[in-house]
Amino acid sequence: MSDTRSQLKQIATEQIRRHTLHSASFREMGKVLGIKSSSVHYHFENREALLQELIDDYEQAFFSRLDALCEGMSSPVKQLQTLASLFSDSHSQQCQCLCLAFAAAGSETSAAQRAAVERFLLRLEGWICTVLTSAGVPQPATELQARFILSALEGALLLDRDQPEAQRLNAVIQYLPAFVNSHSTPQPETL
Incomplete structure (x- = not known):
């Protein structure tokens, strides 16, 4: 390129x-x-082609970075906090999630762009589901809880976007361990 x-x-x-x-x-x-x-x-070729390429690149870069940061990490809470740190990084750069910007544009985006945003969101919810399952959160609650966590992170980032402090985002991050622990079933101890 x-x-x-x-x-x-x-x-x-x-x-x-x-x-x-x-x-x-x-x-x-x-x-x-x-x-x-x-x-x-x-x-x-045109603006639509550029925008589609940006979404695809963003998804690839986001998950590459998330996977690299979580490599070898066994604690589900730490994995979720690592995910949350990506949102904190965005706030510190005074940025929003690229897919959130596309979602906010609604019908002004193409069907292909909306599908790409949905693919990103579903992939991220799937990642969160996997982490919640490893924390002992029973199925089928993980899907609903993954949507809740993602919505909380994205919404907090949006609400804190023009604020000097990420108060809402920090509240979500601080609540994540309690949320996971309150929804997980205790794992049997191994000798």
Whole structure:
């Protein structure tokens, strides 16, 4: 991939995560990089293709980072706190989850983009379900609880977005251990 193409994708991702989906226009991207908007068209067929590529790249990068951070980690609570730390990192960078920006745009996005956002959310809920199951949370409650945890993290990040302190996000993070412990069944002790 060309360096200019990578830079354009990075600019678009940052614009969307810091503002809204609409802030990633070819004109604005070109302005930031110091090129004409027609030059941006050289790298991307159209805006829809760019946006679809951004979602796909975001999902890949998010899960690669999450898996790397949780590698070798056996504590479900620590795994969930590691997930939450990704949201804290976003807050400290004054960013929102890219998929949240797409979800907030609603019908202004294409069907393919909405499907990609749903795929990301389902994949993340699946990851959380796996962690909850390893913590001894009984099935089928894990699916509902995974949605609850993801909604709490995404919602708190959105509500704290323009705040200097991540009060709501920090509250979710602090509550995660108690939530997991209150919903898990005690594991038998091994000798």
